[in-house]
Amino acid sequence: MTGLQTANAPSASIVVPHFVTGSLAFVVATILLYFSVDEWMTLYFSPKLIAITHILVLGWGTMIAFGALYQLIPVVYETSLFSENLAKITFYSYTLSVIFLSYSFWVASFSNLLFYSSLLMFFSLLLFIINLTWTYRIRTKNNIQSRFISTAIFWLALTEILGTLVALNFKFPFLNNSHLHYLKIHAHVGLAGWFLLLIIGASSLLIPMFVISHQTNDSKLKFTYYAINIGLIGLTVNWILFNYSYLSLLFGLLILAGIVNYLHYIFKIFKNRIRKTLDSALKLTFTSLILIFIPLLISLVILGKNWNDVLDSHWALVYGFGIVFGLISTIILGQIYKTLPFIIWLKIYQPFVGKFKTPLPRELYSEKILKIQMYIYLTGFDILLSGLIFKQIIIIQIGLIGILVAAVLNLFNVLKIVFHKLVLRQVQQPN
Amino acid sequence: MTTKYENPSQIELDIVENVLINVYDPEIEIDIVNLGLIYEVKFDGINQVTVTMTLSTPSCPLGDSIVQDVKESIKRKYSDMEVVVNMVFEPSWNHGMITPEGKRMLGMNN
Numbered sequence: 001m002t003g004l005q006t007a008n009a010p011s012a013s014i015v016v017p018h019f020v021t022g023s024l025a026f027v028v029a030t031i032l033l034y035f036s037v038d039e040w041m042t043l044y045f046s047p048k049l050i051a052i053t054h055i056l057v058l059g060w061g062t063m064i065a066f067g068a069l070y071q072l073i074p075v076v077y078e079t080s081l082f083s084e085n086l087a088k089i090t091f092y093s094y095t096l097s098v099i100f101l102s103y104s105f106w107v108a109s110f111s112n113l114l115f116y117s118s119l120l121m122f123f124s125l126l127l128f129i130i131n132l133t134w135t136y137r138i139r140t141k142n143n144i145q146s147r148f149i150s151t152a153i154f155w156l157a158l159t160e161i162l163g164t165l166v167a168l169n170f171k172f173p174f175l176n177n178s179h180l181h182y183l184k185i186h187a188h189v190g191l192a193g194w195f196l197l198l199i200i201g202a203s204s205l206l207i208p209m210f211v212i213s214h215q216t217n218d219s220k221l222k223f224t225y226y227a228i229n230i231g232l233i234g235l236t237v238n239w240i241l242f243n244y245s246y247l248s249l250l251f252g253l254l255i256l257a258g259i260v261n262y263l264h265y266i267f268k269i270f271k272n273r274i275r276k277t278l279d280s281a282l283k284l285t286f287t288s289l290i291l292i293f294i295p296l297l298i299s300l301v302i303l304g305k306n307w308n309d310v311l312d313s314h315w316a317l318v319y320g321f322g323i324v325f326g327l328i329s330t331i332i333l334g335q336i337y338k339t340l341p342f343i344i345w346l347k348i349y350q351p352f353v354g355k356f357k358t359p360l361p362r363e364l365y366s367e368k369i370l371k372i373q374m375y376i377y378l379t380g381f382d383i384l385l386s387g388l389i390f391k392q393i394i395i396i397q398i399g400l401i402g403i404l405v406a407a408v409l410n411l412f413n414v415l416k417i418v419f420h421k422l423v424l425r426q427v428q429q430p431n
Numbered sequence: 432m433t434t435k436y437e438n439p440s441q442i443e444l445d446i447v448e449n450v451l452i453n454v455y456d457p458e459i460e461i462d463i464v465n466l467g468l469i470y471e472v473k474f475d476g477i478n479q480v481t482v483t484m485t486l487s488t489p490s491c492p493l494g495d496s497i498v499q500d501v502k503e504s505i506k507r508k509y510s511d512m513e514v515v516v517n518m519v520f521e522p523s524w525n526h527g528m529i530t531p532e533g534k535r536m537l538g539m540n541n
Contacts, residue, residue: 009492074492075490075492205490208488209458209487209488209490209491210458212459212487212526212537214523214525214526274526274529274537274539275459275537275538276537276538276539277537277538342458342492342493345457346493346496349496350495350496350499353496353499353500353503354454354499354500354501354502354503354504354506354507355503355507360455360457360460361457361458362460427453427504427507
C-alpha cells in the first residue's frame with residue numbers, strides 16, 4: 001500500500017535520545033550565555049561565545065535535526081533507515097564530540113584538545129552522512145523534499161570539512177587568510193546550506209500535512225532550491241577566490257529571492273489551510289518563518305560592506321542570534337511537538353489501536369505548558385534582541401532568563417512525552 | 432452459503448454511522464467519516480466487508496494505525512467478518528469531501 005509508512009518508522013530508541021540530549025543542551029547553552037555575557041559583549045568572538053555557539057548549533061539544533069530526520073526518512077524517502085546500529089554509534093560519538101569540542105573552545109585549547117575533538121566530530125558526522133546517503137540510494141520516492149534534505153546533508157559535510165580545516169590550522173598553520181575569514185564561510189555554509197535547506201525541505205512536507213493544505217506548488221519550491229544553492233555556491237567561491245563586495249551582494253540577493261519565494265509558498269499554504277485553529281506547535285513554526293526577516297534585513301545592510309568590519313561589531317551578534325534563536329530554535333521548539341509524540345505514541349499504542357480507546361499523540365504532552373513556554377520564549381527573544389541592539393547587558397540577561405525558563409519548560413515537556421505510561425480505556429461497544 | 436445478515440446495505444450503513452465514526456485520525460483529531468476519508472463500504476452479504484478509503488495525505492506517518500483501527504473496530508462489532516481495507520489515492524482527498532459536521536469541527540466556514 002503506497003504511502004503507509006508506519007512499518008518503515010525507526011525504533012524510538014534511535015530517535016528519543018536526540019530529543020532529550022538536544023533539549024538539555026539548549027538549557028545548558030542558555031545558562032552559559034547568561035553567566036558569560038560580560039565577556040562576550042566585550043569581545044564578540046570570545047572563546048566562550050564560540051563554545052556556546054557550538055553547543056547551540058550542534059548540541060541543540062543539529063542534535064534535534066538528526067533525531068527528526070531519522071523519523072522523517074520513511075516519509076520523505078519512503079524507505080527505512082539504512083542502519084539503526086550505525087545511528088546509535090553516531091549518537092554516542094556525536095554527543096561526545098559536541099562535549100569535547102565545546103569544552104576545547106571554552107578553555108581556549110585551540111592547538112591541542114580542539115584538534116582531537118574536531119577529528120572526532122568529523123568522524124561522527126561522516127557516520128551520519130554515510131547512513132543517510134545509503135538510505136537515499138535505496139529510496140523509493142524522488143521528490144523535491146528529498147532533494148532539499150540530501151543537499152542539506154552535502155552542505156553539512158562541507159561545513160564540517162571547513163571547520164576541521166580551521167581546527168587543523170591552529171595546530172599546523174597552512175591557511176593564508178585570518179580565521180575570521182574562514183569562520184564567515186564556515187558559518188554561512190552551515191546556516192544557509194545545512195539548517196536553511198533542511199528547514200525548508202522538512203517544513204514544506206510537514207506544514208501542509210499538519211494544517212491540511214493541498215495548495216502546494218512544487219515549481220515554487222524548485223526555484224527556491226536552485227536560488228539558494230546557486231547563491232550559496234557563488235557566495236562561497238567568491239569569498240574563497242575573489243572576495244568582491246558586489247558579487248557577495250549579487251549572490252546574497254539570489255539567496256534572499258529564494259527565501260522570499262519560499263515564504264510566499266508558505267503564505268499560500270497558510271491562507272488555503274483547511275485546519276483553521278492552530279495549536280502552539282504550529283504557531284511557533286509559522287512565527288519562526290516570520291522571524292527569519294530579522295537576519296535577512298541585517299544581511300541586506302551588511303552584504304555590500306566589508307565583512308571583517310561587520311564581524312567585529314555587535315551587529316554580528318544580532319545577526320547570529322537572530323538566526324539561531326529566531327529561526328532555528330523557534331521552529332525546533334514547535335516541531336518537537338509534531339514529531340516526538342508520534343514516535344512515542346506508535347511505540348506505546350500501536351498494538352492497542354482499535355482494541356482500546358487510546359489517547360491522542362498531543363495528549364502525551366501538556367499543551368498548556370507549551371503555550372506558556374511559547375509566550376515566555378518569544379518575549380525573552382524580543383528582549384534579548386533589544387538588549388543586543390542597544391548593547392545593554394542587563395536587558396540581555398533579562399531576555400536570557402526568559403529563554404532559559406522556556407528551555408526548562410521544553411525539557412520538562414519532552415521528558416513528559418518520553419516517560420509517558422500506557423493509558424488504556426475500554427471502548428464502548430457500538431450499538 | 433447462508434448468512435445471518437439479511438440486509439447487507441443496513442450493515443454497510445451501520446459500519447459507517449456507528450463504527451467508523453468512532454475511528455479518529457490521531458493528528459487531525461476528527462473521525463475519518465466526517466473527514467471524508469471513507470469512499471465506500473461494501474458488504475458481500477456473506478462474511479466480508481471491504482472498506483475503500485484514503486488518507487488526508489499519502490505521506491501520513493500514521494496511516495497504518497488508522498487502517499488497523501478500521502479493521503479492529505469493525506471486527507469488535509462483527510467478529511465473524513473478514514475486513515479488507517482497500518487504500519486508494521485516486522481520487523485524491525480534498526476538502527470538498529469533508530462533511531458539514533467535519534468542517535464545523537475544523538473551524539472552517541462552510
